[in-house]
Amino acid sequence: MRARLAMRGMRSTRDSRPSAAEQHTSWSGRLARRVAVLMLVNVMVDTVIGAPLLVLPDMLDHFGTDQAAWLNASAMLAGAMWAPLLGRSADLYGTRRVLVTTLLMCCAGALVCLVAPNIWVFITGRLLQGAAVAAMFLTVALVRQLCAPGIAMTAVGVVTSGSAILGAVSPFFFAALAEEFGFRSVFVVSAVLAAVAAACVRRLIPESPTRAGGRLDIAGAVLLGGGLAAVLSYVSLGSQYGWFAAGPLALLIGGGAVLARWAVPARRIPEPVIDIRNVSRPLALTLLVVVLSTGAYQSTLQLLSLIADVAPADGLGYGLPAQGTLGPLFAAPSVGIMAGGALAGWLATRIGPAPTLAGGVAIGTVATIGMYLSISHFYAALVFAGLLGFAAGAIVTSGFNMATSVAPVASQGVVTGLVQVMLAVGSVLMNMVGTAVLTSTTVVVGGEETNSATGVHTCIAIAAVAFVAAMLAATILTRLRQPLTVLHNKEPPGL
Structure with missing residues (x-):
């Protein structure tokens, strides 16, 4: 009886794969x-x-x-x-x-x-x-x-x-x-x-x-989601209220306890909301690349408003002329994101999502270094901001494509959700690091505290280091012999 039920569950998953007749095969x-x-x-x-x-x-x-x-x-x-x-x-x-x-x-x-x-x-x-x-x-x-x-x-x-x-x-x-x-x-x-x-x-x-096939592990989903939200709340609020303040610290301890409470049963129950036992090496590397590179480009892009808010005449060692330049400066990343995402999707069908992801990370590394050198030169900042947006579009698209290409068709929702969580985690963590650096390196100008060139340069340098680490992980990913399941239309063995 159990064997028949197990086979029925397997068929419900495998037979649900869309047939060629049900899928779009051309534009x-x-x-x-x-x-x-x-x-x-x-x-x-x-x-x-x-x-x-x-x-x-x-x-x-x-x-x-x-x-x-x-x-x-x-x-x-x-x-x-x-x-x-x-x-x-x-x-x-x-x-x-x-x-x-x-x-x-x-x-x-x-x-x-x-x-x-x-x-x-x-x-x-x-x-x-x-x-x-x-x-x-x-x-x-x-x-x-x-x-x-x-x-x-x-x-x-x-x-x-x-x-x-x-x-x-x-x-x-x-x-x-x-x-x-x-x-x-x-x-x-x-x-x-x-x-x-x-x-x-x-x-x-x-x-x-x-x-x-299977059932929804509501208790596990609530524990996982609640634990993640609590820990990210600590990261988000700690820089404002103090890392050891009672409120943020309670969020961190409580969130960690909830995540531990989720992780232990998740290794034993047959159908957890995320089966951490079957996370493959390609998927784990993809998530690592996403969390590092997303945090890096998000923290760098958010420095644009800070840089543009300072005039070169203030003598802080950074700043851009504001009149007539803010619009193009903030529009360039958006145009870059669209171009990078569309091109990355097109290239992935020809060379695979892993090399495309590595290429996006490499471009992001170059753009971040360029931002380090151009925080006082408008046209250079405009070019590198657009290039950073291009990298962001390529990384997000390639991250989703790579993760879904190494996961079973019946697990696409879970896998894309994992990528989305990594996008949020990377953004919050790197923004926290950047806030801490800027807060600890302020200078007093005209009786008011303002961010120093040392703080701005340090934030960009940290983002560059994160990009380099992501590049190493992406290089390992491209060298794996894992078949590109999305191109060959085969069912991978697990997440």
Whole structure:
């Protein structure tokens, strides 16, 4: 009896692989429409994560608080909590169904933020909106399940990076909108986009034919997500309130205990939310490359606003002329992300995702070193900022492509969720390191504390070191003899 049940479970996973007739085998008008819908989903994600930062001072004034870290990081931290649960749910119940549910949660979260009477209700809305972080990796899982190997990687590149082009104009749009209607208008746009995206996905995207066998380990997902969120909260808040302050320290100890509580049973139960026993060496190396390189380029790109806010005449050893230069400086990375993601997807179908990932890391290393040398020269900074954005697009696209190419088809939701968690972890950790460095190296100019050239140079140097470490891991990855399963349409033995 047990043997028959086991064989039935195996068939439910293997027979669920999409047949060639069910997959897109070439570009067509229908595929273009579906890719456009999934790009719209990622545009909504950008409004959830990035747009509130543009109106952060207004939100702080409205709620009468200085808790910028909570208002800023709550959605990203919630995304780390949601990712394991939603990724596994997608494998079990259907990726489109879970994506639509996620978008409706984002819409509900935006509406809660819109009517929030106090900061705690507002943060509750942001926690619901954090499900948007899962929406990005679910779009990748859908592409990989609905497209044939020959075009899937290119489509992933377009879906993950295509929305970045709006990054060049969205700050101006949201700034003007907030100026006219107040900061709440940002959440009106997010709610509308989420509702429209949910309707379009429900109407135009077919359900993935892939289903994994088994059940949902809800307790494990809650423990894993909650532990990750608590530890990342410590990293995010520690630099502001003190690494050994009671609150942040309680988050670290509690999060570590919760993760330990998850890890022990996860090695024993048959169907954990993430089977850490079967994580393959290629997948582990891919996640390592993603966490290192993501943190490196995110921390460097976020220095742009700091560098641009200082004039060369201030004599600090860094700074850029502000008049007429800020727009191009912030638009260059967005254009680079779109170009890098699309090109990386196209190249991956020809040379494989591992060499493409290594190439993106190499370009990021060069761009970071270039930023180190050009923080007082506008045109050089413009070129290297665009190149860094190009590397970011290539790394994100190649990270998703590489991870999904070495994982079973029925585990695409879990694997893309792992990559998304690494993106969040890398960003938070490196930003924490950068904040600590800048805080400890300030200088006093005109009676006010400001960041020093030593701090800025040190932050860029740390990012360069992280890129070099990622390059070493990526080189090892390219030398593995692991077959490119996505190109040969074979089922790998495990994660």
